[in-house]
Amino acid sequence: MLFMVIEHFDQARVKDIYRRFHERGRMTPEGLTYVDSWISADLGRCFQVMECDDVSLLQEWVLEWGDLARFEIVPLASSKATAAAVKKHL
Template sequence: MLFMVVEHFDQARVKDVYVRFQERGRMAPEGLRYVESWVAADLGRCFQIMECDDVALLQEWVLQWSDLARFEIVPVATSKAAAAAVLKS
């Protein structure tokens, strides 16, 4: 399953996020796969697509970063998959 993860950063802690990532990597548990990400121009948010079959893996990952970011997680489907589902009915 795909998830859109929106990380909200405290502007004063953005550098801390990047330092931790450089030192420790994404820190995703086995079974949670990073797909792609984009960062807002003001550095206040990061939009990531993550993939896994067990939502508990997302929760485990969020706990690794919860001191530096607030998370919003939305299950999503690709536009192609959504179109196929809509046209099927």
């Protein structure tokens, strides 16, 4: 399953976040796959698409970074799958 992970950064800690990333990597547990990410222009948020079948893997990963960021995690459905589901009700 795909998830949009929105990381909210304290902008004063952005260098700390990138320092940890460069030293330790993404620190994702086995089974949690990074897909892609985007950073807001003000460096206040990171939007990541992650993939996994076990939500507890996301929780484990959040615990690795929770001292530097606040997380919002949204389960995603593809536009194609959603359109097919909605079409049944039209």
